[in-house]
Amino acid sequence: MTEPHPTVNPPVEIPELPVGTLLRLHPGEWSHCAIVPLGMYLEMTLSRIHRNTVHADRAALWVWVVGHEHPACTWAHVDSHPPCLHLLVRIDVLTAAADR
Template identity: 35%
Template sequence: MTRSPQPLPEVAAGTLLRLDANDWSYGRDLTPGTAVAVTVADVRDLPNRSDEWVWILGHRPECDYPHVDRHPPCMEIRVSVAALHRRLPTS
């Protein structure tokens, strides 16, 4: 039986996500098992996403936001879709 992926919540650019250690699984230059904060620039939802993870591109909170358009996202982190549902306000 094929399971369809959990729908993604709306994640607006500029949203600050504060993620617990279990909310994410991979990020370059990040220490596994630690909390992470990321200001969202974009969400990469792959068309054939079969698991419960998405890639978030963004910036470290200490970047000069809102002037982050001066450089490309400095973070890419694999985030649990369930964590996005927990962390984002519902409308």
């Protein structure tokens, strides 16, 4: 199923990252997580990128990303459960991760 493209001018390309990609996020590269204090280094195993809404601020473009905190969540070794993390991630950070 394809999601609608976000309404951003000019259009922005959101990279394709496979489920299970390990994202290493430094302070300032992510925001709005309810369980991790801002300003912390965070590693997460990607479950999904919500491509239908892009948020813009003066510094960057952001998308909602969901996944599991790595290595604290052992999601791969237990019964399936909803993603532990819901946060905004800068699109340029996702692009850099896709280029690795």
